[in-house]
Amino acid sequence: MKYVDYIVVGGGIAGSVLSYTLMKYGASVQMFDQPNANKSSVVASGLWNPVVLKRMKKVWKADEMMESLQSVYPAMENWTQGTFYEPLPIRRVFHNAGEQNQWIAHSDHPGFSPYLDERISDVPNRILADHGSGLMKLTGRVQVNAMLEAVKAKLKAVDSYTEATFDWDAVESHGDGVKYGSLGAHAIISCEGAQSALGESRLDVRGFAPVKGEVITVQLKEDLGKECIHQGHFMIGDGKAEALVGATYAWDGFHNGPTLAKREELEAHVQKVWDGEFKTVAHRAGIRPAVKDRKPLVGPHPKVKNVWIFNGMGSRAVLMTPYLAQNLVEHFMYGAPLLTECLPERMMK
Ligand SMILES: Cc1cc2nc3c(=O)[nH]c(=O)nc-3n(C[C@H](O)[C@H](O)[C@H](O)COP(=O)(O)OP(=O)(O)OC[C@H]3O[C@@H](n4cnc5c(N)ncnc54)[C@H](O)[C@@H]3O)c2cc1C
Structure with missing residues (x-):
């Protein structure tokens, strides 16, 4: 029988970043992934942006998330010998003078100044716009498919990747942990993304608004x-x-x-x-895989022992997963507190 610390179910952005983080902290992992051409991660544009442009508001925990993102993806490139992290300024094109003024005012504010370049610049050739544009700082793109393939290859090389559908009905309790066929583990983490959000997983996870x-x-x-x-x-x-x-x-x-x-x-x-x-x-x-209250689902399954959930990244998986993965893994390793806003139990009441 083979033993690992964690079985990770799902190899999208969530499962891949989480598996990397677990291994970085010294845990062993077995990832199960059923490749699916329509999985959210394969379609994702891969952008990260800590500011909600329409409302000019910072994303929840933007500063902390940016700090994790800027260290995790380059470290994952190193770990996998892959190339997928691309810092790139997002250019916000203004529709009217009001939007331009709002930009100038925000870029002067200490909370926003790390993210917005105060200068108003011309738009590139052939872009139709009358009111100029502003460049965002610290934004960019992860080439998601390249990242997923690089992680998969790395896990395969150490026999930690299984290309198969994980069958929740075959999970048995085993001592303090779980048993799945000839595999024993301390716990299972569901990173089933869109499949869970559509209610297509045998594991009952509530609260999605896909x-x-x-x-x-x-x-x-x-x-x-x-x-x-x-x-x-x-x-x-x-x-x-x-x-x-x-x-x-x-x-x-x-x-x-x-x-x-x-x-x-x-x-x-x-x-x-x-x-x-x-x-x-x-x-x-x-x-x-968005959630009704727009916060991800990270924490223990409220009803199934030794099962954890890491899902609900909505439209910001690239930005959120490094920070949330670190939080969850530091909870496993050192008992760091989980983020109460993200606990799945809030959706089971
Ligand atoms: C058009 C579009 C554009 C987007 N653009 C961006 C963007 O620019 N930036 C951004 O941050 N986000 C973006 N997103 C959102 C982002 O794609 C998702 O938040 C993210 O991909 C979710 O990742 P995930 O790993 O949770 O889920 P998924 O990508 O759904 O991956 C889950 C994986 O688990 C597998 N799986 C599920 N159940 C099982 C099982 N029982 N056994 C084995 N395998 C299983 C699935 O087959 C799949 O491979 C976009 C989404 C869309 C649709």
Whole structure:
């Protein structure tokens, strides 16, 4: 029988960052992942941004999350010998003079000044806008697919990765821990993402309010350069005359895949902001595992012994997971307090 400290169920952003963090702190891990072309993490644009641009508000625990993010992803690159961490300023394009003034006022505020460049700059060639733009500092992108593949390869190399659906019905209690076939473990951590959010896991986890999102990739006649532009939707140039455009929001049609209506919404956006020809070359949909009260689910399962939940990252998995993984692992290792706002038991009442 093989023993590990933790079985991690799910190999999306949540399971991958958590597995890395557990191993960094000296724990052994066995990850189970059923690759799924529509998993949220595969579709994600991979951006991180500690400021909610529409409302000019900082994200919950933005400063702490940024501190973890800036050390964890470079360390994961080192650990995996992969390349996926890309700091990149997000360019907020202003729709009117009011938005411009709001930006100037915020960039002067000590809470926001680390995140907003106070200068108003011109927009790149061929972007249609009349009121200039502001650049965000400390934002960027994780190339999510490259990160997931790098972690998978690293785990495979030490026989810590199983490509299979984890069967919750086959879990047995075993001493102080659990047994799953010929595998023994101290505990299991569910990082089942969208599958849990849609109620498709055998493990009962409550509190989700899933949100569907769609993105298109457009081929441009002229290159936008390596730019990330926010004008209501994002347009992210890759420097090779292609751009990723998204994302949309919908609260139904979770199983319908990419839809014509959302493709048209995104193409209409490109027509409005881009002065040039373009052609849609890819279109994908995914489900964000969002939670009703917009806080993730991190902590012990309220009803099942030795089972933990690490889920509910909504639309900010890249920003949130390094900090939340560190919090959970420091709880396992040193008894550090868990974040009460994130405890799954709040949804079981
Ligand atoms: C269009 C779109 C754009 C987005 N853009 C961004 C962005 O720019 N920045 C950002 O931070 N977030 C973004 N998100 C949100 C982000 O994608 C999600 O929050 C994140 O991917 C969730 O990751 P996860 O690991 O929790 O879940 P998932 O990505 O759903 O991964 C879960 C994995 O677990 C596997 N699994 C589930 N159950 C089992 C089981 N029983 N056995 C084995 N395997 C199992 C699944 O097959 C899957 O591989 C976006 C989402 C969408 C849809």
